[in-house]
Structures are given as C-alpha cells and as structure tokens.
Amino acid sequence: MRFTLPVAAIGLLLAAVPGWSHHSFAAEYDSNKPITVKGTVVRLAWVNPHAYVFVDVKEEHGKITTWAFESLSPNALAQQGWNRNSLKPGDEVIVDGYLAKDGKPLADGSMHANSRKITLADGRTVFVGSSADAAYQQGK
Amino acid sequence: MRCAFLGFLVIFAAAAQPPAPPAPGGFLQNTAPKGPTPRTPEGKPDLSGVWSPGLDFARLGQVPLQPWAEALYKERRANLSKDDPEGHCLPAGVPRIAPFPFKLVQTPSLIVYLDEGNVHSYRQFFLDGRGHPKDLDPTWMGDSIAKWEGDTLVVDTIGLNDKTWLNGQGLPHSDDLHVIERYRRPDLGHLEEEITLEDSKAFTAPHSFKRTMTLMPKWEIHEYVCNEFNVDAEHLVGR
Numbered sequence: 305m306r307f308t309l310p311v312a313a314i315g316l317l318l319a320a321v322p323g324w325s326h327h328s329f330a331a332e333y334d335s336n337k338p339i340t341v342k343g344t345v346v347r348l349a350w351v352n353p354h355a356y357v358f359v360d361v362k363e364e365h366g367k368i369t370t371w372a373f374e375s376l377s378p379n380a381l382a383q384q385g386w387n388r389n390s391l392k393p394g395d396e397v398i399v400d401g402y403l404a405k406d407g408k409p410l411a412d413g414s415m416h417a418n419s420r421k422i423t424l425a426d427g428r429t430v431f432v433g434s435s436a437d438a439a440y441q442q443g444k
Numbered sequence: 445m446r447c448a449f450l451g452f453l454v455i456f457a458a459a460a461q462p463p464a465p466p467a468p469g470g471f472l473q474n475t476a477p478k479g480p481t482p483r484t485p486e487g488k489p490d491l492s493g494v495w496s497p498g499l500d501f502a503r504l505g506q507v508p509l510q511p512w513a514e515a516l517y518k519e520r521r522a523n524l525s526k527d528d529p530e531g532h533c534l535p536a537g538v539p540r541i542a543p544f545p546f547k548l549v550q551t552p553s554l555i556v557y558l559d560e561g562n563v564h565s566y567r568q569f570f571l572d573g574r575g576h577p578k579d580l581d582p583t584w585m586g587d588s589i590a591k592w593e594g595d596t597l598v599v600d601t602i603g604l605n606d607k608t609w610l611n612g613q614g615l616p617h618s619d620d621l622h623v624i625e626r627y628r629r630p631d632l633g634h635l636e637e638e639i640t641l642e643d644s645k646a647f648t649a650p651h652s653f654k655r656t657m658t659l660m661p662k663w664e665i666h667e668y669v670c671n672e673f674n675v676d677a678e679h680l681v682g683r
Binding site for chain 1: 475525526543560662663670673680
C-alpha cells in the first residue's frame with residue numbers, strides 16, 4: 305500500500321521563534337525539510353524533556369534503518385490524552401515530521417528527526433503536535 | 445531481532461506542511477476542574493497542586509531592554525537560540541517562561557515550588573517573616589521570601605545569576621533582576637500569576653505580565669533526567 309503525501313506550501317509560520325520545548329526547534333530541525341516515514345515502532349521513550357519514538361524502516365534493498373523521532377514532552381502529550389501506551393512496539397505507523405538540520409544520526413546510530421503526527425494502521429493519529437507548530441511557537 | 449515491515453517510503457517535500465491543529469480536548473482548551481478555592485485550616489487559600497501554564501507560558505510581552513541587552517537578544521535570535529542554557533540541561537531560572545508543569549506544596553511557613561522542568565529545579569518561598577540574606581551569592585533560582593496580602597501570595601525573589609534566559613528566545617537579564625510574583629487561586633482549577641520584573645542594569649523600565657495556570661489533577665510531575673537523554677545538545681547547530 306502506498307499513500308500520498310499531503311503537500312502544502314506554508315512554511316513561514318514555522319520560521320518565527322522557538323517556544324515549546326526545552327530547546328530551540330529551529331536550531332535543530334529544518335521546517336523546510338518535512339519527511340514522511342512508514343515503519344514499525346520498536347520503542348517509545350516516555351521521558352522528559354521530549355518523548356522519543358523509535359521506528360524501524362525497511363529500505364528498498366531490505367536494509368532496516370531505525371529512525372528516532374523527537375515528540376513533545378510527556379506532559380504536553382498527556383494533556384491531549386495520550387500516554388506511554390498510545391504506541392506499542394510492533395505498531396505499524398506513518399510518521400510525519402521534520403529532518404534534523406545537521407543530518408547526523410544520534411549517538412546510537414538512528415536517523416534523527418522531529419515528529420508532528422503519527423498515524424496508526426487503523427487511521428487513528430497520536431502524538432499530534434510539534435515544537436515547530438505555530439501554536440507552540442507563539443503561545444497562542 | 446528487529447521487526448521488518450512490508451513497506452518503505454521516505455519522502456522529502458519541497459515545502460513545509462501547515463502546522464497540525466491542536467487535538468480536540470487538547471491543552472489549548474480549558475479543561476480545569478470546577479469548584480471553589482480550597483483553603484487551609486488557617487483560612488489561607490491553598491495553592492497546592494500540579495499546575496500547567498499550558499500555552500500561556502509564552503505571554504511575556506515586550507520587555508524594554510537597554511542597548512547592550514537588546515544587542516545580546518538579537519545575537520541570540522540570530523543564532524536561533526542554539527546556546528539556550530535550558531537546551532543544555534541547565535536550570536531554567538526565575539521566572540523562566542517555559543511550558544513545563546510545576547507542583548506547589550504548601551505549609552503555613554513555607555511553600556515549595558517543584559519544577560518538572562527544566563532539570564527538576566525547586567524553589568522555596570519562605571513565609572516565616574524572614575528577609576533576604578545580606579550579601580547574597582547569585583544562584584540559578586535565587587532567594588525567595590513570601591507574604592500573604594489578603595488572598596494573594598506575594599513572592600519576592602532576588603539573588604539570581606545572569607546566566608539564565610528569561611525565555612526560549614533569549615531575553616537577557618542581569619544579576620540585578622528582581623522578580624515579584626503575585627499568586628491568586630480564584631477557584632479550584634486556576635492559579636493566576638502576575639509577574640513584575642525589575643532590572644536596573646538590563647531593562648529601561650519595570651515590566652509586568654500575567655499568566656494563568658490550569659490545575660492538572662491527573663498529572664504528577666514527571667521525572668526529568670536531562671543529561672541521560674539530552675540527545676539534542678550536539679545537534680543544536682543554529683542556522
């Protein structure tokens with residue numbers, strides 16, 4: 305099954321100021337490099353200052369690459385009704401997010417990105433939101 | 445062994461996507477429990493609870509800066525806040541404009557402010573009538589004394605170092621910073637805070653702003669061990 309990437313050309317909203325996070329979004333991630341990755345959840349780190357979702361992605365030649373997606377903080381996710389059981393190892397997901405600016409993997413070798421929405425196989429979305437979002441950036 | 449998966453797809457698009465709207469029932473909406481202001485046996489408002497500033501955390505307004513502070517602020521903006529001490533696991537300071545919840549524990553002579561983030565900082569609001577110590581050595585969280593004015597808790601903080609940023613954008617201050625916080629709990633679910641900042645070395649005038657915290661009755665402040673999992677620090681590249 306393939307899916308279509310929703311494409312829209314609104315980038316300026318993300319350029320403003322860093323806000324919801326313990327660090328600057330713009331210093332670490334590139335809002336002009338949105339990505340969509342399809343894979344299988346291998347681990348969820350329900351930790352401050354950001355929850356992290358690790359997703360294994362099978363590439364064309366069968367090689368498996370692990371992606372590490374930075375999400376919001378656990379309390380910000382909890383205030384929207386999600387918890388550490390909202391994603392489980394083995395869940396098939398599509399993750400929308402943004403690539404890290406430096407393009408370098410994390411120390412554990414995983415690809416590094418920021419997530420803004422995770423869609424489960426049944427169509428439900430979880431962990432919606434990113435420190436890139438205008439609402440978080442401007443506190444409105 | 446890692447799970448393999450049928451599909452594989454990574455797409456790089458040319459333009460950014462619009463930000464996702466907040467989820468229904470999300471923290472942009474007021475989900476505070478309803479009820480009257482709880483009171484202590486002594487009759488004071490009981491401010492205890494876990495409080496979230498939600499998205500109110502960023503409502504700082506325009507702080508009038510002296511030229512050197514304005515220049516430093518612009519420099520930090522130009523660097524996209526890559527050197528924010530908070531992003532490097534240092535304490536957030538007072539009154540750091542940050543979105544993390546905090547917990548107030550109240551006794552008649554002391555109120556303890558436990559920050560979930562950044563790095564599990566704590567503050568002590570001494571209510572026993574003491575004054576500030578003479579010759580304070582500046583610290584990350586300063587020295588706070590408090591008193592009740594009717595149903596308002598007034599917290600006076602000095603002795604802050606100049607290392608912290610007032611917000612994620614890099615708003616500077618000096619070690620002259622004097623913070624006056626006025627807390628009110630108008631009902632069960634809300635904590636109002638009016639903050640006045642005075643800094644004769646960095647600002648051209650005092651600055652006041654307000655924020656309203658929402659009670660999080662189902663949340664306990666969550667462990668925050670920044671150095672164990674601060675994968676960001678080495679990837680904060682700025683522009």
